[in-house]
Amino acid sequence: MSLKEEVEVIKRIPLFSKVDPARLKLLAFASDRLTYADGQFFFHSGDQCDGAYVILEGEAEVLAGEAQSLVAKLGPNDLFGEIGMICNKPRSASVRALGAVTALRIPTDVFMPMLTKFPEMAMEVTIELAHRLERTTQQLVERTAENAKQ
Amino acid sequence: MQDTLFGFILRYSRRQQFVILTLTLVSFPFLYFSLDLPKIIINEAIDGKDFPRLFLGQEFDQIPYLLLLSLIFLALVFINGGFKYVIEIYKGKTGERMLRRLRFQLYDRILRFPLPHFRRIPQGELIPMITGEVEAVGGFVGAAISIPAFYGGTLVVIIFFMFMQDYVLGLAAIALYPIQAIWIPILQKKLLNYNRRRVREIRRLANVIGESVRGVTDIHASDAGHFLRARVSDRLGRIYGIRYDIYRRKFLIKFLNAFLGQLTPFFFFSMGGYLVIKGDLTLGALVAVLAAYKDLASPWKELLNYYQQQAAVRVKYEQVVRNFAPAKLMPEPPLKAEMDAYVGPLGDLEVANVTLVDDFDIKILDHVSLAIGQGEHIAITGVETSGKTEFGMVLGGLLTPSTGRVKLGGQDLSQLPRSVVGRRFGYVGNDPFLFAGTLRDNLLLGLKHEPVGPGDGGAEAQALQRQNLAEALMSGNSPFDLRADWVDLAAAGVANHDELAVRTLRVLACVGMDSDLYEMGLRSMGDFEEDSDSIERLLAVRREVRARLLDPELSQLVEPFDPDAFNHSASVGENIMFGAAADGVFDPKKLGENPYMREVLKKAGLLDTGIDISIQVAELMVELFSDIDPGDELFERFSFIDADEIAEVKELVQFIQGKGAAKLKERQKRVLLSLFFQLVPTRHRLGLITDRIMVQLVEARREFTKNLPDEYNRSFEFFDPGKFNRWATVQDNVLFGKVVYGQPRAKERVGEVIKDVIDSMDLRATVMRFGLDYHVGPGGAMLTPAQRQKVMIARQMLKRPDTLILNDCLNLFDGAAQEAVIGQIREECRDQRVVALLSQAGLANRFPRVVLMDKGMIADDSPSLGAVAE
Structure with missing residues (x-):
């Protein structure tokens, strides 16, 4: 997979969908493409944040809580670790490769300077994050209503 | 004057x-x-x-x-x-x-x-x-x-x-x-x-x-x-x-x-x-x-x-x-002869009724009296305006009090020769500053009071030096030979330079600098030509690292140097040269301008291909970087093109898009060609370096080796599996290959392997000694501020002062390191007087006696909580 295809994948990620393709190209260029073997960890909960990941090929599982139980599965084109990166907080969960995985690591020290450098990019990311928050709030409201009915 | x-x-x-x-x-x-x-x-x-x-x-x-x-x-x-x-x-x-x-x-x-x-x-x-x-x-x-x-x-x-x-x-x-x-x-x-x-x-x-x-x-x-x-x-x-x-x-x-x-x-x-x-x-x-x-x-x-x-x-x-004529100059430094009166322990450090006023007659210190015994360890704390920093300088004899006296063994500090204070006191301030030069130069500065013996160099060099000194005296300049042996081994309590190196490492470990020093040693390019023993041992490390990297878990982390194979993790230029050069000999960003390189490419039939690929890279670079400020970190880290050339390359790209690449002039082609040499296939993932080109590049490597002009003989060496390359760092020599891109945490894992091997072969101290030759840069800029502070403390400890004064000089360490280092310093200097001026009250508890200063006066003088608890 070449740089061009990586840019295509990033473009399909909602957080970046509206960002200028030229910026995404720089983002991809400055990112590392890494391959993980089955069972290899991307990171453990509590680790310092070194960046966000985009899965290009393969699947991974998110493990959380003290028992490290499975809470979600990730597949191609999925982005993870971005919240920790933006908030500069330790990882809240662990992520482990399920089978061989190829992923793009967007390093924190590339992404954050780009946000400050390109305000329009920061704006697009903010809008997308706000949408996400809106959806989460919506879901919360619906759930609360359902619970009340029961 | x-x-x-x-x-x-x-x-x-x-x-x-x-x-x-x-x-x-x-x-x-x-x-x-x-x-x-x-x-x-x-x-x-x-x-x-x-x-x-x-x-x-x-x-x-x-x-x-x-x-x-x-x-x-x-x-x-x-x-x-x-x-x-x-x-x-x-x-x-x-x-x-x-x-x-x-x-x-x-x-x-x-x-x-x-x-x-x-x-x-x-x-x-x-x-x-x-x-x-x-x-x-x-x-x-x-x-x-x-x-x-x-x-x-x-x-x-x-x-x-x-x-x-x-x-x-x-x-x-x-x-x-x-x-x-x-x-x-x-x-x-x-x-x-x-x-x-x-x-x-x-x-x-x-x-x-x-x-x-x-x-x-x-x-x-x-x-x-x-x-x-x-x-x-x-x-x-x-x-x-x-x-x-x-x-x-x-x-x-x-x-x-x-x-x-x-x-x-x-x-x-x-x-x-x-x-x-x-x-x-x-x-x-x-x-x-x-x-x-x-x-x-x-x-x-x-x-x-x-x-x-x-x-x-x-x-x-x-x-x-x-x-250059201030009101009161310090006296001229006396020579050793005048110092001989001051041997052995000099006694208690006594501050008697000291007042210090500033230019506006405001009292910074107000009738302070304090006695610190020989070998006593004491912490002095207070807020920034408490006068404790100035008090530290007064104790170190660096500020003369306005009234009152500082006495050492009953003698007035200001009456003692300046050199006695400079040699018997170890004062460390908090401005993290080092002199340009190596780490060793900086550490030994505290031992270089005056020449102790002739420098190395033959009779001829010595005669020339005598002549230079005679000339210097004609102008009333320094009578001392800069090239003499200045290091006062006795002051450091050692008998020879080997022992001095051992002691230096111990002191550096004491201030928590050992792992930094190890890293510096790995990155250093020490001149080991005379140290054939170290070279042999490092080659043994190389063989052992190679053996360990055969492990299937690790083998994919490193792509070893192989004279007959293309290295996917190295740049095109590195693949052709397949060796290491002294700084500035082959500028990796300007290889297209090197006539020999172009000749090699031409012979390997890669010149046109190289320019084609360069044009594609140039287009990408212009697209990615043309609206990024050249001083920006992203630019410096990722651009193939230097800041001063991006505008020119941008014009070239427009020129090519308008008139076609055929119209390019020879000089313009050279500028572009430099981009080709910087490509690392697995890192940049542009898919431009095909298998066929890789074969041709190995061909070009042979071509490069064959006719390398003599002018490079003294500044370039090929990678040879059985030889130590003097232009490559210790780490590169030991690894003898490239850490691959695309493996998570590859660098760290390889670093651990190297560290294990070096430890197991008992070479850690040797590597650390190489680190002493690390150049600290102007003002010590190549080191972090905290590292600079560590070096400054180590410098003073190395000369074994009677009195070590630490004037807020640990403030840039992180919290845990501060506690550890204070403990280690106190242990190492258990027979010496240690005065630590601290901003953090918590640290003060690690001392048996704590003095609290407030508004230029001593507010409290008592055993610390820690000491009381014991």
């Missing part, structure tokens, strides 16, 4: 000036004779009668007589030339020695300034004073006495000669001098004022520039660039105004002089001509006077120049010296 320029000149070069003057005077009769001779030649030999003539008992006919006189004239030319040559050389030497002396004295002053003086005088102003401003003094000193003597004398001789010919002509020649003598000093005085102002303005400019360099981050962070530009512009404007005024006045003086000079011949032609026609003056005499007058112009001009120059130099000298 003398207040006036002529005072300085007479004090230090009286003898030389006398020699110059004597030589000048001796040269005058010859000069006079050479002026008189033309007249004799014309009147006696050419125009004369009554031959043969008698000369020195010989008879001469007219032609031989003419030849004889001409030969004497020729001889005089040589003699006069010879005098001039000898005098000028001697003057030059005198002047340069005086300049050297003056600069040394000024520098010596800086080292002897009382510390508070530095608050008043900015560094940016001190530097141009010693470097630039006094430069003119050197050119002037040699001429100070001799120019007025020589040219004044010449002038007198010529005028005397004219009077001898005819007093009227003599009067004509000097008729205008009184006028000049009156108005030139008037004009000059104004000029002097302008010169003074110019010097001041230039200094201020230097200071603004210096500040901008130091504060450049804050300027960017505050977006104050425009303001600072305006500030400099304003300064430049003032300097321009002054310089223009100076120029105008200088020109006016010159113009008037030249004008008056041309006026004088009027008198010669009119009056002289009249006298010749009347028969009162021979034509030969008039010609000779005219010739002499022509000669008069040059000494007169020189005298005027001299007058202007001495005025300007005097101003500079006086202005510089005034800045």
Whole structure:
């Protein structure tokens, strides 16, 4: 997979969908493409944040809580670790490769300077994050209503 | 130091000036004779009668007589030339020695300034004073006495000669001098004022520039660039105004002089001509006077120049010296002989009723009394304004109290030789500053008090050095040989340099610098040519690392160097060279400009391919980076193109898109080609380097090896599995391959393998010793501020001071490290007095005794909570 295809994948990620393709190209260029073997960890909960990941090929599982139980599965084109990166907080969960995985690591020290450098990019990311928050709030409201009915 | 320029000149070069003057005077009769001779030649030999003539008992006919006189004239030319040559050389030497002396004295002053003086005088102003401003003094000193003597004398001789010919002509020649003598000093005085102002303005400019360099981050962070530009512009404007005024006045003086000079011949032609026609003056005499007058112009001009120059130099000298004369200088450093009285433990450190006031008479320390026993460990805490920092400096003998005394074993600290304090006290301040040089240079600074033995180097080098020192003494410079052995091993308590290295490592471990040092050792490119033992052992490490990397888990992390295979994790350029070069020999960003590289590509049939690929890379670079500020970190980290070339490459890309690549000029192709060499296939993932190209690149590598020009022999070495490469770092040598891209945490995991192997082969200390050769950069910029503080503490500990004063110098360590390091320092210095001035009360609990300062007074002095608990 070449740089061009990586840019295509990033473009399909909602957080970046509206960002200028030229910026995404720089983002991809400055990112590392890494391959993980089955069972290899991307990171453990509590680790310092070194960046966000985009899965290009393969699947991974998110493990959380003290028992490290499975809470979600990730597949191609999925982005993870971005919240920790933006908030500069330790990882809240662990992520482990399920089978061989190829992923793009967007390093924190590339992404954050780009946000400050390109305000329009920061704006697009903010809008997308706000949408996400809106959806989460919506879901919360619906759930609360359902619970009340029961 | 003398207040006036002529005072300085007479004090230090009286003898030389006398020699110059004597030589000048001796040269005058010859000069006079050479002026008189033309007249004799014309009147006696050419125009004369009554031959043969008698000369020195010989008879001469007219032609031989003419030849004889001409030969004497020729001889005089040589003699006069010879005098001039000898005098000028001697003057030059005198002047340069005086300049050297003056600069040394000024520098010596800086080292002897009382510390508070530095608050008043900015560094940016001190530097141009010693470097630039006094430069003119050197050119002037040699001429100070001799120019007025020589040219004044010449002038007198010529005028005397004219009077001898005819007093009227003599009067004509000097008729205008009184006028000049009156108005030139008037004009000059104004000029002097302008010169003074110019010097001041230039200094201020230097200071603004210096500040901008130091504060450049804050300027960017505050977006104050425009303001600072305006500030400099304003300064430049003032300097321009002054310089223009100076120029105008200088020109006016010159113009008037030249004008008056041309006026004088009027008198010669009119009056002289009249006298010749009347028969009162021979034509030969008039010609000779005219010739002499022509000669008069040059000494007169020189005298005027001299007058202007001495005025300007005097101003500079006086202005510089005034800045180097603070009220109270520290005494000159004594030598070892004077130190011998101070051996063994010196006793308690006592502060008796010390008060310190600042420039505004505000009390920083207010009647402080404190006694600290020998070998006692004590912490002094307080808020920033409590006066504890100043108190630390007073304890270290760096600030002299306004009233009261600091005593060491009953002796007043200020009465002790400065060197006793400097050698027996280890003071560490909190400004993290190191000297440019290696880590070792910085650490050993505290042991270099004066030479302890001759330096290495043969008898020849030593003889040369003695000669240099003799010359240095002629200018009153340092009598010490910089290349001697300065390291006082005894002060560090070791017997030889090997033991010193061991102790240095221990001290560095003590301040928590060991793992940093190990990393520096790995990154260093030590010159181990003489250390064949270390080289052998590092090669053994290489073999062991290679063996461990065969493990299937690890094998995918490193792509080893293989002379016959393309390395996917190395750049195209690295693949071709397959070796390491000294810094700057093959600039990785400019390989396209290297003719040998292009030749190699051509032979391997890769030149056109290379340019094609480069064009694609250039397009990508322009797309990615053309709207990013070249100073930006993203640009520096990821762009293939240097900041100063991105604009040119952008134009090239537009040119290619418009007119096609075929139209590119040879020079433009070179600029582009540099991009090809920087591609790393697995890192950049552009899919441009095909398998076929990889094969060709290995071909190019063989081509490169075959005919490498001799000029690279001394700065380049190929990678050889069985050899240590002196131009590669220790880490690269040990790894002998490239860490691959695309494996998570590859660098860290490989680093762990290397560390394991080095530890298992007991080579950690060796690697750390290489780290001592690490260059710290200007001001220590290659190290983090905390690392700099560690080095500064280690430097003082290395010399085993009686008293170690840590004045807030751990504030840049992270919390846990602070506690650990304090503990280790106290353990290492258990027999020495340790005074730690701390901002963090928590740390103070690690000391048995804690003094709390508040508003310049001691608020509390008691055993610490920690000590109480024990």
